[in-house]
Amino acid sequence: MEPKENGSELGQIIDGPTNPMVTPLLNDLYQFTMAYAYWKAGKHNERSVFDLYFRKNPFGGEYTVFAGLEECIKFLANFKLSDEEIDFVRDCLPGSEEAFCDYLRGLDCSDVEVYAIPEGSVVFPKVPLMRVEGPVGVVQLLETPFLNLVNFASLVATNAARHRFVAGKSKSLLEFGARRAQGPDGAISASKYCYLGGFDATSNVAAGKLFGIPLRGTHSHAYVSSFMSTDEIVDKVLRSADGKTTCEDFVSHVQTWLKKIQYSPSLSGIFSETNQSELAAFTSYALAFPKTFLALVDTYDVMKSGIPNFCAVALALNDFGYKALGIRLDSGDLAYLSREARNFFCTVERELKVPGFGKMVVTASNDLNEETIDALNKQGHEVDAFGIGTYLVTCYSQAALGCVFKLVEINNQPRIKLSEDVTKVSIPCKKRSYRLYGKEGYPLVDIMTGENEPPPKVGERLLCRHPFNESKRAYVVPQRVEELLKCYWRGSADEAREELPPLKEIRERCIKQLENMRPDHMRRLNPTPYKVWFSPTNMFFGFLS
């Protein structure tokens, strides 16, 4: 038996992509027409090198979070066209020769190598996120799926990181976007990559199951309005948290508390009659989830009904050893309402002597985004957790990242894509790239060098130059040098390569890298661009000048 087969028998298996629709047919037709033309010209096995990179950071910022790598490797490791798919492709290429089908049938990624920056890294324009090498026929067939898998993943992870930045480290960030996302895996992958980018939890059950992301959710307005009155509640019994006592009529107990709140000195006059349908819904919900009671308080009137009703139920639960979690606000002036709610809770704590009641969690939702959270911060608010949907998961303020996949070398010959727009000129040659760190520990510059140039050395002065402006040069003395591209695929799952870490580790890398950036690169307004330069000796300049 051949060593390789042996290896793969004993060896590792990389699962397929999360979405079973990710097959080699998730591709632009022209990748197949080109594959045929390469094959017909006998060029299909020419060794090519492609760089996957983007040209501009999204959202007006100066950084991007790289995500989607794991899905690319899963796709690549399982790349195989089925007979049915091959038949379909043949029918799409009228006049193609039958022998091309044999070529497609034998096609896999055993001659492909993928070098990539680790997923969850903070990355910058023009630096290759992935370098894909291999026979041009098959590598072209990776272009569309790789771009598809990286573009949205990186975009939404970056969006999540930006929301985290504005909300601050101490807040809980919950992704609530499933209903407004761009299709089913727009939702599922948004949940995954928002978590990667620093969110704490999602409402999306499928994403929770697939990726182990913590789940959050309570009830909607419909639940509240589905109740008419507390008379509907048939089973009024609540067993205490310690199981020792039983409240036979929890409904009356709640009503007693409602009256106590109403007539307590500092709260008297704030509200009169609360909405009974809402009170019934809260009471019923508390009977179902006494340990995790969290109520949506804005179906009728937050301060005149929702908050007093919530407090009555929470105080009633408290008598039986249960701590309510808090409230959610989904409309109105969130800054004002969160402060009023906090005051109310603190007054209850003080007046009714319930320690900790003032610390009730206030969750806010309702079309939140970077701008609205920033505005809330400026107004002053008492929100502990933000539930963010539409703007986060659809990347509403910029719905696409423009990653491209450019041929930079074929048969050891550098290739370049020219353009009248200098920012669209591709950077030829197989390259390496390094992140150089300064004394304070911040990254200073990413530099690209030719494949065979000596790497930058710690403590040695290095002249770097701007890619498209010869007059811009600078000396850097790196305190730490990190090579960015690591090997993630070398023909099979068994060859030496970087492991695909679990999502949690990717998330930790992301959070750590974001925290380690110099603050002026990260700020929302007029951030400083991070430098992406070249080593001055390298070979690109012959092509660029």
Added chain:
Amino acid sequence: MEPKENGSELGQIIDGPTNPMVTPLLNDLYQFTMAYAYWKAGKHNERSVFDLYFRKNPFGGEYTVFAGLEECIKFLANFKLSDEEIDFVRDCLPGSEEAFCDYLRGLDCSDVEVYAIPEGSVVFPKVPLMRVEGPVGVVQLLETPFLNLVNFASLVATNAARHRFVAGKSKSLLEFGARRAQGPDGAISASKYCYLGGFDATSNVAAGKLFGIPLRGTHSHAYVSSFMSTDEIVDKVLRSADGKTTCEDFVSHVQTWLKKIQYSPSLSGIFSETNQSELAAFTSYALAFPKTFLALVDTYDVMKSGIPNFCAVALALNDFGYKALGIRLDSGDLAYLSREARNFFCTVERELKVPGFGKMVVTASNDLNEETIDALNKQGHEVDAFGIGTYLVTCYSQAALGCVFKLVEINNQPRIKLSEDVTKVSIPCKKRSYRLYGKEGYPLVDIMTGENEPPPKVGERLLCRHPFNESKRAYVVPQRVEELLKCYWRGSADEAREELPPLKEIRERCIKQLENMRPDHMRRLNPTPYKVWFSPTNMFFGFLS
């Protein structure tokens, strides 16, 4: 054997959703917490009515294309939680009773009814696109998946329709968005719904295979730059279209034509040396696809290299009975370049006496959207086909549609969601809706009535009123009355219901409906809002005033 089982044995089967990730877990957690709370309160089987609708047309327009219904019905018809899914849900609901799992295990949509406007219809704010009736426990579990399946589908179909409107009926519209879409089925569903909204073809092979959408694609810049010179072309033989003759050296034949063009009186001086790598790529591509030769002409210089090289290859093909299709422009001033290219083709036709050469198809791509196509129209262009990607498939100018799913009735009791924002107040009661047509055949107004009100009658004067402004009233004498909601699901695939038509028919309905709208509703700038009113006698007003 029970009649129902019998029925389903003999009966119809509705396939599951296109994306196998669409399961009951593609849901917000709160739908399950509510399901538990309803069940715990014994309310889970209360008959509820929910309306699915949106509040505002997207893209600053005054119309929307409804799409996504088929996927909703496919989901619903196959709604079933697996044991593994039930275990996961139980673990998400700490403290839940084991009997709830039995309830989930038995859950299906055999008590659910769905009334909907046919997919592909032109629709307007506030009018229910779908009315879903059934036990509140299960209907709540449809909310998130239905919204997810309808929101993006309708948004992107509308975006496609708007692109068609600005491009005009005579142009070919090609969807090229797979690489920039929001994830894998962001791509696949964009392809589907852009076709529905009036596009002609897609580049997305998977979508072509799944939905029978015509496919388009040729080659990329990488293909062009992968060639060094025509010396690389080993197999230079071209068999003529009729199979009767053979060109032994097609490469030389192309080069002969290139010289002829260069020295023809009217073209002389336009270009000198063309790029040889490009010429090699075109020649090689033509050898692979002599019947469907279409070249990307902007890798180096459109007028000095791309167009002359293309013409040389096209003329050489012509000698052997093949008609080249045309060119694609992917950068630069598309209006100017398309006109210059057209001039060049017409000059070739005239000077070199090649009938029809001037009619070569010019395809344009490169970040096109409604605005850029409108600008091209104003400048004057010679583009025949537009390839549109990023802006189309991500709905860049508005990345989300805000469909909502609101409880309007439970146990025959009307329910309303109040809000300080009057446009967010839900319209209570189970309702019917009608589209009334005027003399010219245009739709005049959509009106909503109570479930049991008599329908509007052709030729009878009807007083309609504005939903939120009592003073706005108008008389309409409909020439045609169309009831909008039709039954698509009544508990099983075998019950009487509307068929799910093939995509092509849905597309035809859409195109026909768009063409039948009064033009002032459709224009890009300051379109007239279409009227959505109430019958004056109906019962909503008691709730609203």
